[in-house]
Amino acid sequence: MAAATSVWRQPSILPGFGIALGITLSALSLIVLVPLVALALKAASAGPADIWAVTTSPRTLAALRLSFLGALFAACINAVFGMILAWVLVRYDFPGRRFIDAAVDLPFALPTAVAGIALAAIYAPNGWVGSLLAPYGIKIAYTPLGVMVALIFVGLPFVVRTVQPVLQEMQADVEEAAALLGAGRWRTIFTVILPPIYPALLTGFVLAFARAVGEYGSVIFIAGNVPMVSEIAPLLIVIRLEQFDYAGAAVVAMLMLLISFGLILFVNLIQARARRRFGDV
Amino acid sequence: MSVAVTIESIEKRFDAFAALRGVSLDIQPAELVALLGPSGSGKTTLLRLIAGLEQADQGRVLFGETDMRDLSLRDRRIGFVFQHYALFRTMTVGENVAFGLKSRPRAQRPEPAEIRKRVGDLLELVQLPGLDKRYPSQLSGGQRQRVALARALAIEPRVLLLDEPFGALDAKVRKDLRAWLRDLHRRTGHTTVFVTHDQEEALELADRVAILNDGRIEQVGSADDVYDHPATPFVCEFLGEVNKLPVKVVGSQAFFGDRPVLGGLSQNQGGQAALYVRPQHLRIVDDLPLALPGVVEHLRRNGPLRRAEVAVQGLAKRLDVDLASQVAPAIGERIRLRITHGSLFAAA
Numbered sequence: 001m002a003a004a005t006s007v008w009r010q011p012s013i014l015p016g017f018g019i020a021l022g023i024t025l026s027a028l029s030l031i032v033l034v035p036l037v038a039l040a041l042k043a044a045s046a047g048p049a050d051i052w053a054v055t056t057s058p059r060t061l062a063a064l065r066l067s068f069l070g071a072l073f074a075a076c077i078n079a080v081f082g083m084i085l086a087w088v089l090v091r092y093d094f095p096g097r098r099f100i101d102a103a104v105d106l107p108f109a110l111p112t113a114v115a116g117i118a119l120a121a122i123y124a125p126n127g128w129v130g131s132l133l134a135p136y137g138i139k140i141a142y143t144p145l146g147v148m149v150a151l152i153f154v155g156l157p158f159v160v161r162t163v164q165p166v167l168q169e170m171q172a173d174v175e176e177a178a179a180l181l182g183a184g185r186w187r188t189i190f191t192v193i194l195p196p197i198y199p200a201l202l203t204g205f206v207l208a209f210a211r212a213v214g215e216y217g218s219v220i221f222i223a224g225n226v227p228m229v230s231e232i233a234p235l236l237i238v239i240r241l242e243q244f245d246y247a248g249a250a251v252v253a254m255l256m257l258l259i260s261f262g263l264i265l266f267v268n269l270i271q272a273r274a275r276r277r278f279g280d281v
Numbered sequence: 282m283s284v285a286v287t288i289e290s291i292e293k294r295f296d297a298f299a300a301l302r303g304v305s306l307d308i309q310p311a312e313l314v315a316l317l318g319p320s321g322s323g324k325t326t327l328l329r330l331i332a333g334l335e336q337a338d339q340g341r342v343l344f345g346e347t348d349m350r351d352l353s354l355r356d357r358r359i360g361f362v363f364q365h366y367a368l369f370r371t372m373t374v375g376e377n378v379a380f381g382l383k384s385r386p387r388a389q390r391p392e393p394a395e396i397r398k399r400v401g402d403l404l405e406l407v408q409l410p411g412l413d414k415r416y417p418s419q420l421s422g423g424q425r426q427r428v429a430l431a432r433a434l435a436i437e438p439r440v441l442l443l444d445e446p447f448g449a450l451d452a453k454v455r456k457d458l459r460a461w462l463r464d465l466h467r468r469t470g471h472t473t474v475f476v477t478h479d480q481e482e483a484l485e486l487a488d489r490v491a492i493l494n495d496g497r498i499e500q501v502g503s504a505d506d507v508y509d510h511p512a513t514p515f516v517c518e519f520l521g522e523v524n525k526l527p528v529k530v531v532g533s534q535a536f537f538g539d540r541p542v543l544g545g546l547s548q549n550q551g552g553q554a555a556l557y558v559r560p561q562h563l564r565i566v567d568d569l570p571l572a573l574p575g576v577v578e579h580l581r582r583n584g585p586l587r588r589a590e591v592a593v594q595g596l597a598k599r600l601d602v603d604l605a606s607q608v609a610p611a612i613g614e615r616i617r618l619r620i621t622h623g624s625l626f627a628a629a
Contacts, residue, residue: 171365171367173363173365173367174367174368174369176334176361176363176367177361177363177367177369177432178369178380178384179354180332180334180354180357180359180360180361181380181381181384181432181433181435181436182354182355182358182381182384182385182436183380183381183384184384187384191369191372191380192369195369195371195372196370196371
């Protein structure tokens, strides 16, 4: 029975492991791995010297820094506000709750270009919000700040929608127990409410972060796209392509891919640890 | 440490639904009181009101002499045990039990070593020594509920409130925990109120039982009081199986049809009435006065007892009769029944 207990053929009364694994691997290869390998090959075709030159060029570094730091910042903001929003939606019933609940999904559904145009119109120096801030010398549209605003906008639903079901499952009686045991509100939040939802919050954070790193449509309208200042990495890739510099575009793309993969892998490892400890979440 | 709890004409509505309609109850220090009732009777709402987790529309709750609303949740020092444990699952058993002590203001907080010792003592008390490093997900239901109790006892509560504490557990564990809780209460002497829909649990555990129905207290009394002398038909039916006989009271006797079935009545209530008789209060007798003739239609085994279903002429429902002796009548046999004890309620 050695074959039956090997890693590839696990004994189970539920049939279909072989065929399901086959389909999974084929689909994953065709849709994800093959294009990525092609990308890697394209990037490699540039030769070591060119790869190094593109990688270390100030414009590439500035674009990558803006993309990743901007995405990180936006994901952090989303984690805090998305978490509060989810908690309010779960714990309280107020007029308009369903409306707000539905509105959370809009950034998912909207074509990102529409979002970009809308944000640019509002935050431009002559827009509703922009005109209020302009007298104080705060510029949002056409600056890195504008990039963040767009990234926060597109990432919010991820945090809300991952945290919401976990909060829903968490009975209110746990909060009541903490209050009756004499815990203040802050102690309850940080020791009782937050720890069980950290894994979900982390998932939402990663999804929001990943979405923000890859975001293109909404950002280019509000960013102004000044090289070295408000130019994001995905835009740099498009610019390289328009200049027929395919290898250069592939190198920037490859750098984004490696950094993203590393970050997401890291977060998944943290999560796996939490899951082992407290059971499934 | 324990304190008397006085509940004064509490009323509570949830939108259109009146959960409590004027409930008053005095609970003595160190007393163990059960709130018993069917679901929707308001018993859990009343418990949550005592804890301050709900606010009354009318009336007040006093702890000793103090109105509960003058105290913050922390100062009320209420130990509350939830039906579904409500343990903090990201904390170990030890951290769960220590939570209340660690939540105290810095000046009143015991030293870490003292907290560790208290947690050890409490886990000893709930018979879970050495489990302080486990997580709640690694415990059985009965163990979790005992951790929840230890956590509630850690704050040295003035009142201990338990909301269907054994509701989510299986029958065997419930019985064990029941005896254990009775013993624990005898040793610690906290004023305790617990909610249950299980009349057996309430009768066995509590010093006094308060039976709730439809937002009102129907009767409060010791187990013997409420079981043997139910104040209302509802209490009588809720506390156990019962046969109902329409009777007519004339003088000191109750008549079923034109046949006297129960004598020696002291109540001066003539006219139509309903006689409630428990199965164990019907005895098969030889020909005697005050006997009710019937035919045995069915025999059943009910745990340790054997039970006969007896058809009586003029009564649509067969009477349940617990058989006292080993000698059972045969099916189809004609017998006579004598009512040894019954509760009489005026016909509605």
